[in-house]
Amino acid sequence: MRPVARSRFVLRALCALSCSLAVLVLAACAGTAGSARPAPAGKVTVAMPATALPGPSFAFVPLLPATSAELDARVQDEEFRMRLEQALSTALQAKGYRSAGDGAADFLVAYRVGVRDLTQVLPVEEQAGGSTRMAAVECRGGRCSQLVVRNDSGAPVSRYRFVASERTEGGLHVEVVEPESLRVLWSVLNSGTVHPGDGTQARLDAIATRTLESLPAKAR
Structure with a gap:
């Protein structure tokens, strides 16, 4: 493929894909320590299935980040992105496909990756007075407060305590595109909670394999 032609449809790909990709979150953190687990976590949703692809060769389309999750330093790290692309290449090769190199590709592979930290505050209902509920001070009838109860000493206290739950979510969105x-x-979209060790090469390989699991293998 001539460089001018390749540039044209890279630009067209950027325009077409940026309109359809949602806010993403990834299941991998670059530089996070920890051992890889045998199976990747996350929910994989195939948005558009296929029974066959047009040929054996592929090329990656470089996409610019468009959301805060994609701009996170953990997924903008150059080494991480190289290892993620290598993991996707390995998964594609396992399906029977090969990189087009400098030649014309039979199909394009575009992907976006992002990660974000989330804090969720959940109310947990308290038992008034700790372990003992005293019937004499409990509220009766239909106008009981939803926010305040009395403790064993008769003093008004909060019905709830609040517990903060923190987690990191990530997502990987991959599209196969006709050139x-x-x-x-x-x-396909793979999204879920990020765990320690998800940035190792073995873990990224497992995530890529799981993400591309439903991609049809090359016809023999």
Whole structure:
């Protein structure tokens, strides 16, 4: 493929894909210590299934980050992105496909990756007075407060205590695109909670394999 032609449909891919990709979160943190687990966590949703792809060769389309999750330093790290792309290449090769190199690709692979930290505050109902509820001070009838109860000493106290739950969520969105028309041939989103060790190469390989699991293998 001539460099000018490749540049044209890279730009077209950027325009077409940026309109359809939602806020993403990834299941991998670059530089996080820890051992890889045998199976990747996360929910994999195939947005557009396929039964076959148009040929054996693929090329990656570089996409610019568009959301705060994609701009997170953990997924903008150059080494991390190289290892993620290598993991996707390995998963594609296991399906029978090969990199087009400098030649014309039969299909394009576009991906976006993001990560974000979330804090959720949950109310937990307290038992008034700790372990003992005293019937004499309990509220009766239909106008009881939803916020305040009395403790064993008769003093008003909060019905709830609040517990903060923190987690990191991530997502990887992959599309297989027809080079000329830029028609999406296959699309998948892998999203879920990020765990320590998800940035190791073995873990990224497992995530890529799980993400591309439903991608049809190359026809023999």
